[in-house]
Amino acid sequence: MPTNGGGAARSLGLGISPPKPAALLFLLLHCSLRAASATTDTILPGKGISGNETLVSKSGGFELGFFPPGPGIHYFLGVRFRNMAGNSPTFWLGDRVVITDLPAASLEIFGDSLYIKENGASLWWSLSPGGNASSAAVAVLHDNGNLVVRDQGNSSLVLWQSFDYPGDAMLPGARLGLDRDTGKNVSLTFKSFSHNGSLSVDATRRNGFVLTTDGHANGGTFPDWMVSSQDNGSSLLLNRPETANGTEFLQFNLGQISLMRWSEPDPAANGTGGWVARWSFPSDCKSGRFFCGDFGACTGSGKCGCVDGFAPSYPIEWGLGYFVTGCSRSLPLSCESDGQTEHDDSFAPLDKLQGLPYNAQDEVAGTDEDCRAACRSKCYCVAYSYGHGCKLWYHNLYNLSLAARPPYTKIYLRLGSKLRNKKGLQTRGIVLLVTGFIGLASLVLISVLLWKFRRDSFGAGKFEVEGPLAVYSYAQIKKATMNFSDKIGEGGFGSVFRGTMPGSTAIAVKDLKVLGQAEKQFRTEVQTLGMIQHSNLVRLLGFCVKGKRRLLVYECMPNGSLDAHLFSEKSGLLSWNVRCQIALGIAKGLAYLHEECEDCIIHCDIKPENILLDAEFCPKIADFGMAKLLGREFNSALTTIRGTMGYLAPEWISGLPITKKADVYSFGIVLFEIISGRRSTEVVKFGSHRYFPVYAAAQGRLLVHSGRGE
Structure with a gap:
């Protein structure tokens, strides 16, 4: 029978005297434990679970039941990890059917279908494929978390399975794309009151996928260790963790897909266990507009932070490096207030904001004050801007990026109610005074400890460091x-x-x-x-x-260096789209070093070994050990040769002043190698080397001398 957490004891009437109270208590406890442990992984025809009963997989790793997604009165049918119920995500079934009356809810099986009911009314039922209907079916919760409806007499005849309807999360062993056994084309979906998205397989690329948000598509690639390609790329199977006791699942949130792994707490550090993103796409907040979540801002250092007046919605997840759950208001808006205190919404400019947040709504307004009034009149309006016409933002603020230098975008954020409880002013003043004193003392102590730590760490090798290192x-x-x-x-x-x-x-x-x-x-x-x-x-x-x-x-760059993909026989061929993406990314990185930094930075050693590729094959220039900072006037010249033969510009050898053109020359050689897939330097007879630029120049001279050149 399904677990219901209780049991009953009966007197057997065998001429034995009635048990004493202590013995009766023991008997009740014993029977209760027996009933609780008498779990099953199967729902038989005409049977089911109801209320807070659960179905438990044979290994005890998963349970099926009606669970709340968070604090509140709503419940959903779902599967979750049984041994970590307080920290387990729920893998939703039943087309996200909302249950409000838990004691009246049930999951039952009749004929060949599974039914969700509330107060006897059917809210959802599984759809079995036509022509394979069975008069009697059973539902089984497998040890991989898959709920399967199958023929009672033929276990291989699957009529319906939860892995074909994963919602916004999927477990190892499930697949995206076409499942030939069931004929279902599976995708992950995200739905909220203001946004929606989907994640589907892109069979035109190896391990490719398409992430769509509000109709806008973005392509990515799963790493080989994470998925297994099947049926010529039409489906991708999510691999199981490498370790036997590893716990993972794929989570699709708005605009971001992440492979989540459970991180056990560290007793030595008094840490708290939690879910950690082992792999994400996009991989950082600078390449993903939803990476920092709602009201989260991407800082210049690539970290996420909440804007003023907001705090992380799930601090433990933020502490573990998973930010997509975003930030929540510290104080409610006035239109959401219960009227018990005096209040007044205010608007404050977002400091050092770059660009406009995602999904602005145009509003007709003649002045800045009119635009502000239009936002204040709507409780769901959270910010406004009057820089280029009146723009309002409803419900959420995504894609907030803080710039290191002007120009800044002027956006006004709607802050929560300024609570002014008149009776508590004196108490609040005392609390603020004590809090301020403690904060000041803590700041002094932290400064002293940080100074001591830096002194001890560097020892005799001190030097100044700029930036957030x-x-x-x-x-x-x-x-x-x-x-x-x-x-x-x-x-x-x-x-x-x-x-x-x-x-x-x-x-x-x-x-x-x-x-x-x-x-x-x-x-x-x-x-x-x-x-x-x-x-x-x-x-x-x-x-x-x-x-x-x-x-x-x-x-860490999961895809290693560029040379491993261009010249290694073990690696697959890069598509032209990926090669163009890599070439363009290298050019953008060099342009930033040469033109956008305060001082021009010459890398001095551009070559495929120094180009690293992240999970999405986005190139990143590495190894700045030979870099040189030059003033904008280029008065000084480098005298010591730096770099790698074959990629050195001619001016290194001829003794001419070195400028940013030296990097451009090296990039040109790398570009030849990206296009051809061949080294520009070849070993010829007797161990000598032939460099492509010299060889090409020689060929050009031969053509001119023979009368065929122009």
Whole structure:
């Protein structure tokens, strides 16, 4: 029988004297536990579950029942992880049918269909494929979380399964795209009162998918370790975790898809367990307008923060690096107030905002005051702008990005009610005074500790660092890389190790060999990347100095370096669209270094090995150890040759002043290699090298001398 959490004891009347109260209590408890443990994974014909009863899979890992999505009075039929009910997401079934009267709700099976009922009325039923109807069917909750309606006599005849209707989340073992067994084309869907979206398979690309939000489509690619392609790419199976006890699922939120993994709490750090995004698309807030969620803003450092007057809706998720759940108001709007206190909505400008938020609504208004009044008249209006006509934003604010420098966009955010409880003014003043004193003391203490930490970390190797870089301890790096156990690269500079920081941030740690120019390159890398941020430049998260060891901590690039995809026989061919995307991204990164930074930055070593690719094959320029900052007047010239043979501009060898054109030349060579898929440098006879530019120039001279040139 389904679990109902209770049981009953009966007197057997066998001439035995009535039990004593203590014995009766033991008997009741024993019977109750037996009833609770007598779980089943199957609903038989004419049977079902109701109210707070649940169906439990055979292994005990999943349960099916009516669960609330959060605090409130609504319930949905769903499957969730049984051993973590308080932290488990719910994988919705039943076409998101809302249940308001839980005791009157039931899930029953009759004939060949499953029914959701409330007060005896059918709200939903499963649709079995025509021609395969069975007079008697059973529903079974499998150990992978899939609820299957099948023929009672023939277990291989599946009439309906929950994996074909995943809602906004799916479990390992489920698939996107065409399921030939059931004939269902499966996609993930997101629905809210103001936005909707879908995630479907794009069979034209390997592991490709299309993420659609409010009718706007954006293509991406799943990594190979995450999915398995089937039926010539028409369907993608979500792979199970590598570890047997790993818990994962694919979550589709507005404008973002993430592979979520459960992170156990760290007892040593008094941490709290939670769901962590192991992989996301888009991968950062600079490339995804919904990455920071509702009322969340993308800062210049690539981090998410809530705008003034708002706080993270789920602080634990934000602490673990998952921001798409967004921010919530600290105070309600006046139109939502119950009238118990004095209140008044106000509008405040969003500081240093770049561009307009997503989904603005045009409004006819003659002045700024008229535009503000139009917004105030609608309780669902959350912001307005009068820069280029009156624009209003309803319900949500997405795609908030903070700029490092002007020009800024003037947007006015509607703040919550200014609660002014007259009887509590004196108490509030005392609280504010005490809070201010504690805050000031804490700030002083933190400043002293931070100064001491930085002093101890650097020791004798101090130098100034600009930008939002973290200074990591050696213990942190060692723990994040599992004692440097996962090496992903090695070269003359040292070794690179894969790691994971708290919050599931995937990192790559470069352990430099401190020989010759290594110390100078380390300082150059830190000081250069410490003050610049761009979507096509690899992000340096921080660094560590431990004795003679120099460690650089970068964001991890899942697809490695460009040369591995262009020249390796083991890698698949890059499509022309991806090659164009890579070439354009490199050009954007160089343009930023050359034109948009305060000082022109010459990279000096542009080559495929220094172009890294993220999960969506977005290119990011890396390795700034040879970079040089030049003033805009270019008065100084570089005298020491920097870079790699085959990509060096002629002026390096001829002794001419080095400008940003040297990077442009190197990019041109890389562009030839992207187009051709071949190295520009070839080994010819006796171990000598032939460089494509020299070879091409020689061929050009031969053509001219033979009379065929122009």
